[in-house]
Amino acid sequence: MATHSRPPPPRPLDLDLTIVSAKHLKNVNWQNGDLKPYAVFWVDPDRRLSTRSDDSGSTRPVWNERFTLPLVVPPHETVLTLEIFHSKPSETPKPLVATLRVELKELPDPDDGSKIRTFSLLRPSGRPQGKIRLKLGIRERPLPPPHDYHFAPPSSYYYTNAPPPPRYSAPPYVSLPPPPPPPYGTPSAPVDYSPYDQKPRGGSKIGVGTGLAVGAVAGALGGMALEEGLKYEEEKIGERVEHEVTSKERDDYGDYHRPEY
Template identity: 40%
Template sequence: MASRYEVEVTIASAKDLKNVNWRSNGKLKPYAVVWIDQNRKCSTRADEGGDGDGGVSPSWDEKLLLPFNSPIDDSTLYIDIVHSAAAADDCTKPIVGSAKLSLRDVVDDVGMGSTADRKLDLKRPSGRPQGKLVVRLSVREPRYRAPEPYYAAPYGVPPGSYAPKKKSKFGGMGAGLAVGAVAGALGGLALAEGFDAMKNKVADDVADDLGYDGDDY
């Protein structure tokens, strides 16, 4: 089923993050996990801290697209900044900080389809402030919608009609054409006795094939 709405969000950058990897004397390698629907999360790449800041001021500038079906009034954009654990046996991904944003506030501010710039406060799971996150986002209807289904009449049925008419074994010729064709074929027998009787019999046979009776005239 096609989604009702979608959010295009660019996770731009963050600053003043706490290095939750300090116990290992390693750099912070943060990435963003973004969702509206808990079952449809997506994420950015990890920032490897290549600018010499230890990863506490990451820059992603990565665009994500989030489809959703809930009403805008009831929808919230959630973002977790998470440290990418380097050890293969370390399955724990420590949360650096989290932020959320009401989509209704975005639409009320800039309207549907327009881009809003936001600087969000990141918070630790305890609620303590933990850095800032810069994002750009727009709420819109999907750019592609499947066309409405077209219900066509069965094959061989003229538009507007669902009741096929009985066909003649003469390939659809009317009674007049059929009688005329037979009469023409018998034109060379005009001098033969009983011509009129034979023509009347053929006309009756054709009328029977076409389903006509005396009440049709």
């Protein structure tokens, strides 16, 4: 049994409207000044739009403004309503200048939105007064772009590919050999042979107590090192004397000659 797929639903439609100009309007504000008209229009009474006012003070206003009105019902049921008002309050509570009603089903070539069409206006009393020029066209509403669509301009457009910043790298670790051991017999700390009452060069900001404490510690370390050095020198002198005595005895026996009998 063959199955028939449902036709896709019709795409929504919009009314492409351009309000160009009007002429021969009645000046409802003639007692107070010039006419400064603007237009209010709709296809859905709950969604009304308006043009700016033409403040040139003429009964031949020019707006030349373009709008897009979503069609909430099919085109053959849609009616465009347009009303022209004076922009400043006058003695009348609602300074209505003229009105227009256009049934879209009566439009010749409804898909041609570039054609300028001229319509007659009606005064509030119902009498014809003035004309208005419009561009009307029915077109399919464009589909919105998909959510995952992203426009990526070329790399040479608006910006350039800059090189990344250099990465920080720590200096290589180098294993240094341990320092050589001190030679045998040298003191473990340097000995300061300068007198303690030597005055430092330049002005010093160290207090008397701090200087005495530092001098005491340095004196103790220097005394210990000096004692170790003197002890070492005494041992070296003893070894030298013993060596000299032994060498002399050997020389004395070496010079001895047995007498001949």
